[in-house]
Amino acid sequence: MHKPIEMNLDKMSCRSWSQEGIYRLLLNVLHPDVAERWQDLVVYGGNGKAARNLESLETIIYALKNLRDDETLLVQSGKAVGVIQSHPEAARVLISSSQLVPSHASWEEFRTLESRGLTMYGQSTAASWAYIGMQGVLQGTCDTFGELANQNFEGTLKGKIVLSSGLGGMGSAQPLAVEIHGGVAIIVEVDPDKVTRRLRNSEVGVAMDSLDKAWQLATDYAVKGLPLSIALLGNAAEVYPQCLRENKLPDIVTDQTAAHDLLSGYIPILLSPTEARDLRRSDPEQYLKRSLESIARHGKAMLELAQKGAIVFDYGNNIRGQAERAGVEGIWSIPSFVSAFLRPVLSIGKGPIRWIALSGNPKDIYRLDQELLKRMAEDKNLFRWIHFVQERVHFQGLPARGCWLDYSQRIALAQIISELVRQGDLSGPIAVTRDHLDGGSVAAPHRETEGMLDGSDAIADWPILNALTNATCGADLVSLQHGGGVGIGESIHAGMTVIIDGTESAERRATRVLRADPSMGIIRHADAGYEGAVQAAQRLGLRPWDLGREL
Ligand code: NAD
Numbered sequence: 001m002h003k004p005i006e007m008n009l010d011k012m013s014c015r016s017w018s019q020e021g022i023y024r025l026l027l028n029v030l031h032p033d034v035a036e037r038w039q040d041l042v043v044y045g046g047n048g049k050a051a052r053n054l055e056s057l058e059t060i061i062y063a064l065k066n067l068r069d070d071e072t073l074l075v076q077s078g079k080a081v082g083v084i085q086s087h088p089e090a091a092r093v094l095i096s097s098s099q100l101v102p103s104h105a106s107w108e109e110f111r112t113l114e115s116r117g118l119t120m121y122g123q124s125t126a127a128s129w130a131y132i133g134m135q136g137v138l139q140g141t142c143d144t145f146g147e148l149a150n151q152n153f154e155g156t157l158k159g160k161i162v163l164s165s166g167l168g169g170m171g172s173a174q175p176l177a178v179e180i181h182g183g184v185a186i187i188v189e190v191d192p193d194k195v196t197r198r199l200r201n202s203e204v205g206v207a208m209d210s211l212d213k214a215w216q217l218a219t220d221y222a223v224k225g226l227p228l229s230i231a232l233l234g235n236a237a238e239v240y241p242q243c244l245r246e247n248k249l250p251d252i253v254t255d256q257t258a259a260h261d262l263l264s265g266y267i268p269i270l271l272s273p274t275e276a277r278d279l280r281r282s283d284p285e286q287y288l289k290r291s292l293e294s295i296a297r298h299g300k301a302m303l304e305l306a307q308k309g310a311i312v313f314d315y316g317n318n319i320r321g322q323a324e325r326a327g328v329e330g331i332w333s334i335p336s337f338v339s340a341f342l343r344p345v346l347s348i349g350k351g352p353i354r355w356i357a358l359s360g361n362p363k364d365i366y367r368l369d370q371e372l373l374k375r376m377a378e379d380k381n382l383f384r385w386i387h388f389v390q391e392r393v394h395f396q397g398l399p400a401r402g403c404w405l406d407y408s409q410r411i412a413l414a415q416i417i418s419e420l421v422r423q424g425d426l427s428g429p430i431a432v433t434r435d436h437l438d439g440g441s442v443a444a445p446h447r448e449t450e451g452m453l454d455g456s457d458a459i460a461d462w463p464i465l466n467a468l469t470n471a472t473c474g475a476d477l478v479s480l481q482h483g484g485g486v487g488i489g490e491s492i493h494a495g496m497t498v499i500i501d502g503t504e505s506a507e508r509r510a511t512r513v514l515r516a517d518p519s520m521g522i523i524r525h526a527d528a529g530y531e532g533a534v535q536a537a538q539r540l541g542l543r544p545w546d547l548g549r550e551l
Pocket of ligand 1: 036044045046047124137140165166167168169170171172188189190191194234235236237256257258259260261265266267268269315316317318437484485486
């Protein structure tokens with residue numbers, strides 16, 4: 001087994017901060033505290049990888065170290081394939097991951113090509129080197145449960161029991177998100193090592209290995225109106241039907257196993273993680289058959305829990321698509337988390353931004369927290385959020401902050417960071433990046449773009465325009481990927497990163513990108529007829545017919 005690659009934060013390994021920042025982000029997503037399986041280059045989300053293999057990783061690192069300020073590195077599904085002459089304000093790195101011609105975009109074809117070493121699964125922020133651990137999706141998860149509470153329980157989950165599964169890279173945000181709203185979470189996880197890891201990082205309150213005991217404790221806390229999170233060691237495809245059989249009926253049900261990938265992300269019943277790994281290698285067809293059988297039980301139980309009155313939603317892992325393949329009828333009556341809870345916010349340009357201290361100094365993040373709170377004092381949610389994460393979230397790898405910011409706040413962020421770096425108020429440059437789940441950066445008809453007002457769910461021009469726009473505006477890294485969240489054939493999405501090092505060029509490019517990027521979310525939703533987006537587009541002069549308006 002290779003060793004984790006050490007990041008030397010005391011000296012520059014590349015020629016300039018643009019390349020250096022990207023290099024540090026790449027090593028960061030593979031840091032043992034950040035990646036779910038750094039040994040396999042797997043960052044999160046089933047098999048979401050940062051590089052195709054060790055040799056490709058070494059080549060990417062070599063290329064980044066030698067890349068000049070007027071060159072651009074091309075990365076094709078985790079492998080550095082070329083360097084082109086560009087110019088100093090162009091993107092330093094362009095990434096395309098897991099793309100297949102649409103008529104070939106099936107898991108079967110993907111796996112054949114992957115086994116021949118021609119591609120890799122990049123998830124969303126794994127292949128674009130923007131993952132920051134659980135914190136990256138925490139606010140989205142909190143807001144999802146918050147909106148669910150607003151819509152159904154007068155704004156609180158106090159006294160409510162949430163049943164979910166998966167304590168992986170994304171799923172581990174669930175316990176804290178339920179607790180922050182006062183609820184009790186039971187999260188089923190099949191891998192004892194994941195349970196231990198989440199307990200060690202205080203990402204979950206207690207661990208249990210029997211549904212009876214977990215249900216008793218959950219009920220005790222719910223009756224008293226106290227928050228708690230319980231990791232329940234077990235298989236979701238067994239525990240969900242057991243809840244039904246024993247009339248243990250949670251108020252809310254969802255799932256964050258990596259069900260989008262039935263071979264590498266989902267573990268069928270009666271298999272331990274080690275047995276699953278062995279069967280996956282020795283007989284993948286048998287594995288897939290057993291996964292589908294388990295998904296059938298799992299999906300059917302979710303549907304029946306909904307029929308018994310639970311609020312049930314798909315948490316972005318395509319469990320409904322898989323359950324349909326497994327023969328579960330009526331599964332599409334369960335909504336996706338975006339159409340049910342997040343679209344109103346995404347449609348007006350508010351989305352998941354994250355910033356990372358490339359110096360490795362946590363004080364840089366706290367100094368930025370302080371400055372944002374001062375300059376955005378009118379935003380009470382931001383105030384609550386920053387104080388909450390300061391208190392409850394440990395940094396994983398390089399110190400970072402994840403936060404949902406709107407159009408004006410994103411532009412202000414670029415300028416605040418640039419000013420502080422230039423003045424020497426921070427110990428080093430900052431990378432600003434975002435999740436691929438944003439208003440204008442993704443097409444996923446069973447997730448982000450499910451049930452669009454104008455029926456444009458499957459139109460994938462938007463993420464492509466988003467990537468082209470960010471490259472035009474001079475982002476340091478732009479990525480365009482396929483299959484993140486929901487799997488091959490199910491999504492196209494784009495990411496971007498800017499490295500703000502205090503220079504005028506970086507500030508100019510970062511400001512352009514952080515203005516254009518949320519504009520895409522507004523434009524996409526205005527085009528689909530969302531009223532809030534139409535108004536925002538008019539106000540900001542974003543559409544051809546809004547040009548020339550007095551702003
Ligand atoms: P991950 O691979 O890091 O973790 C999945 C976890 O599920 C693992 O710990 C695994 O042991 C567990 N698991 C697998 N099968 C199980 C079973 N049958 N019963 C109980 N536990 C089981 O994945 P992740 O990064 O946490 O992502 C989870 C899913 O959410 C993925 O499908 C991913 O694509 C999707 N996703 C969600 C979001 C979001 O914003 N919520 C964003 C991106 C992706």
